[in-house]
Amino acid sequence: MGTVNGAQALLASLLNHDVDVCFANPGTSEMHFVAALDRVPAMRGVLGLFEGVATGAADGYARMADKPAAVLLHLGPGLGNGLANLHNARRAHVPMVVVVGDHATHHKKYDAPLESDIDAVAGTVSGWVRRTQRVADVGVDAAAAIEASRNGEIATLILPADVSWSEGGDPAEPGPVSSDPQVDTDAVRAAAKALRSGDPTVILIGGDATRASGLSAAVRIAERTGARVLCETFPTRLERGAGVPAVDRLAYFAEAAEAQLAGTQHLILAGARSPVSFFAYPGKRSDLVPDGCAPLTLAGHRGAAEALELLADELAPDTTAALAPAARPELPTGPLTAVSVAAAVGAMLPEGTVIVDESNTAGVMLAASTAGAPAHDVLTLTGGAIGYGMPAAIGAAIAAPDRPILSLQADGSAMYTVSALWTQARENLNVTTVILNNGAYDILRIELQRVGAENADTPGPRALDLLDLGRPAIDFVKIAEGMGVPARRVTTAEDLTAALAEAFAETGPHLIEAVIPSIVG
C-alpha cells in the first residue's frame, strides 16, 4: 500500500494476523483509524453506541470465532465505559485486541480535559499492555498484541493520535500462530492415580474442556472410574444438548455448590479454577473445596481438553461417552413463569443455536429444559459484571452468521447496555432477544434476604424499593422499536412459543418481552 501512516499500518497488521472485525466507538483521537478503514476494506468496522457494547461484542465474537476481534475505544473514559465487559472477557480467557486511542504524545503534558491514566485502568483487565511511542513500532506492537491475546488474554495497545497520523508505518507480516501449551504429564499421572483410587472424585471442567472433545473425554473417564464430572459455574462456551455428552454445572449459590461437592476426596481441575463462593456471606465459607480434599490441577484454561483426552485414553481407552438423548419439554401453556419460559425455549430451540445467557434468576430452570434440545452452545456471564448478554449476542452473530442467536436477558441487566439492540438492527443480525421482565433486581432481593437473615434485619420497604424496577415499568417493546428492532410483549406460554417461532423464522433481530412474576414475590 505504499507509504502508510500508523493507523493504516495497524489495520494492515491486524488483517495480516486474521483479525478482520473491529468493534468500535471512536472519538477524535481515533479519526485516523476510522479514515483508514477506507484504505483497508477487508476490515469490518462495527459501530457500537457505547463502549461496553463494543467490548462485550468482541467477547462474544471471540467465544464463537476462536480468534480475537479488535476493539477501538476513545481515551480513558471510553476504556472506562468498556471496562465491565473487559472484566467478563478477562474471566472468560478470550483473546481480544483492544486499541485505545490517546492524545498525541506531545499533547499529554498539557493535561487537556480528556487526559487520564489509561495505562493504569488498562492494566486492571489486560494481560498485556503497551503504549506505542513511534510510528515505526506500530506493526511490531500490533503483532505482539495479537500474539499475547491468543493466550486467552486481553491485549491493550494504547495508540497516541500522532503515532496514528504520522507516516512511516510498517505493517507486521503474518507471524507464527502461538502453539498450545504442553500437557503437564506429571499432572496427568497424578490425576490418573486419584481416579484409580476408588475414592469419591470430581472432575471440574472449564476453559477449553467444555466443548465436545473435552466433554467426551471427561465423561468417558467418569463412566469408567465412577468419578463425577461437573462444569464450572460460568463456562466461557459450553456445548450441550442432544448428541453431546451431558455435564451438570456447579451451582451459583454456595450452599448448593457445597452440597454438590460434599464428600469429594479428589477434585481434579481441568481448565477450571478451584471452586469458591461467588460472594462472601457472614459465617459462611468462601472456599468450597470440602475439608480433606486437596484440589489437583490437571490443566489451565488452555490445553484442558487435550489433557483430558490423554487421561481418557489411558484410563478409558475402550469407553464411549454417553450422549444426551434428544428430548424436548412439551409445549407449555398458560401464564408465563420462569418455568414455562424455560420450557418454551427447550421446546422451540433450533439446532445449532448459540444461547447467550444473562437470564440470572429467571433462567433457573433453563438448563433442565434444554438438556435434550438440539445441540447448541451456551455463553455465560463469566465475570459476573451484568450488561454482557446483549453485546455478546452481537459478536456471536457476527462470528457465526449462519447460526441463530438466542439472547436470554434479565430485565435489570438489560438496561446496562441496551443500545446493543441498535447495533443488532444496523448489522441485521439474527439475534432473538427474550427479555425476562420480572420488574425487579430479583437476585438482589434474594441476596438481601440471605444477608438480612444473618443480621436479624427484615428487609425494610426502603431497601426493597431500591431493588424495584417496576416504578415505572420498563417497556422493552418500545425501547427495542426505538432502536429499530421489531418487538412484541407476551404474557402467556402460547404467545411466547409463537413469538419464538416467528423470530427464528425471520432474518434480522427480534425482541420478545416475556412478562414473568418475580420468583421472590
Next chain:
Amino acid sequence: MGTVNGAQALLASLLNHDVDVCFANPGTSEMHFVAALDRVPAMRGVLGLFEGVATGAADGYARMADKPAAVLLHLGPGLGNGLANLHNARRAHVPMVVVVGDHATHHKKYDAPLESDIDAVAGTVSGWVRRTQRVADVGVDAAAAIEASRNGEIATLILPADVSWSEGGDPAEPGPVSSDPQVDTDAVRAAAKALRSGDPTVILIGGDATRASGLSAAVRIAERTGARVLCETFPTRLERGAGVPAVDRLAYFAEAAEAQLAGTQHLILAGARSPVSFFAYPGKRSDLVPDGCAPLTLAGHRGAAEALELLADELAPDTTAALAPAARPELPTGPLTAVSVAAAVGAMLPEGTVIVDESNTAGVMLAASTAGAPAHDVLTLTGGAIGYGMPAAIGAAIAAPDRPILSLQADGSAMYTVSALWTQARENLNVTTVILNNGAYDILRIELQRVGAENADTPGPRALDLLDLGRPAIDFVKIAEGMGVPARRVTTAEDLTAALAEAFAETGPHLIEAVIPSIVG
C-alpha cells in the same frame, strides 16, 4: 442508634456531615448498605439503572447543591461503569463521596469472579482513596472522605462487605467544615500590576469565579482597566442571562480560541487552567497561550471569586459591573435547525432554569440566543466524556427541586446513559430533555474533515458510515416512553416552542425529540 454495623455507621456519618442523598446502583456486596437505609430514613436513596447514571447525577447534584452527594457502586465493574462521569466530575472539581463495595476482606484472596483491582481504577479519578479494613474505622474514614471531597475532589471509600456487616461501627460526629483556601496576596499584587500596565490583558475565569460574585468582580475590573474577561470553555456552573454580568466563553475549536486570545500580553488565570487545545492536530499548537504571554495564576478553582473581589476592590472600587440586559429572540418559525432550536430555547427559557448542556455541535448558537434570557445556570461537559447530561439533570433536579431543569442533549451522546430517563420518571423530576437529533456523530464528522484535510485523505464512505446514526434512525420518543417519560417529536420551530411551553408548565419529566439537519451536511 445503639450498636450499629459498618453500613449503618457509614450512613449515619454521612448524614452527620450533611450528605443526605445517595445515588446508588448496588449489588450483593452492598446489601447491608441498602438494608441500612431503613434504619437511617433521612438518607435519600436514588436508584440508577447504570452506574454512569449514578455518578453523573452526583456530579449534577454537587454543582447545584454545593455539597457532596454519596454514590454507591458495586465492585470494580460498577466503578468502571461509573468512571466516565467520575472523570467529568474530577474535571469539574465537584465534591463527591464514592462508596465502592468490595468483597469481604477474607474473601479477596480467592480471586472470585468479580474480584478486580478497585484501588487502581479508583486512583485514576479520585483525589482521595481509602480502603476501610476494620469496622471501627468506618466513621473516621467516612469523615475523612467527606472532608477530602469538600476540596472539590472525588473521595473514594472502598468498603469490604464484612466491614459493612460487622457490628462495632462508630458513626463520626459532625466535624468542622473545611475552610476556604487563603487568597494569595502576591498573586493579587502581580495581577494588579499586569492590569494596570495598559497592555492587552485577558482574565480567564473558571472554578468558583463563574457565579454572580466572581463574574461581577471580573467585569468590574475589566470595565475599569480595559482588560477582557473570558470564561473557560467548559465551566462547572456558569451563571448568566438578564441581570447577570455577561462573559464570553473561550471557544472549543483551538483556531477560534487562538483568535480570541491573539495579542494578549497578560493572561490572568482566575480559577481556570492555562488554555490548551482540547485535542492535538497535526501541525497545530496545543498550548493556546500566545507567544510572549506568560500566564499568571491568580487562584485555583476554589477561592477564585474571592481573589477577584479583592482585586476589584483594589482596582475598581467605584465601578459597578454592567449587567446583561433582558432580551429574547423572537419566536422562531419554520423548519427546525440548530439556529431555530437555540432561538426557541432563548425565547421560552423560564427564570431560574438550570441548563445541562450536552448539545455539542447542535448547541453552537445557544449562548448567543440565551444571553438575555432570564437568569439561569449552565452546567457543561467539563471532562469531555459524553453521556453526562441526562444523568447530571437528575442530580440538578434533586438539588434544586424548585427550578426547571432543561437538559439539552445531542443524540449520539444521549445513548451512553439513556436509562437516566427512567430515574427521572421514578423520581418525578422536573426535567425537560430536548434531544437534538441530527442522526450522526456530527462533531466527529467535523473532526474527520479537519484531520482528513491534513492527510490529503478525503473521508471515504466506510469512515463516514461509522459516524452515521441514521441506520436505523433512533426513535427517542419510543425510548423515552419505554422508560416512563412522556415524549413527543417535533420538526418545526412552532411545535418546539409549544412543546417547551407544555413541558415547562407540567411537573415531572418530559422529552422532546427535535429533529434537525446535520450542520456538516
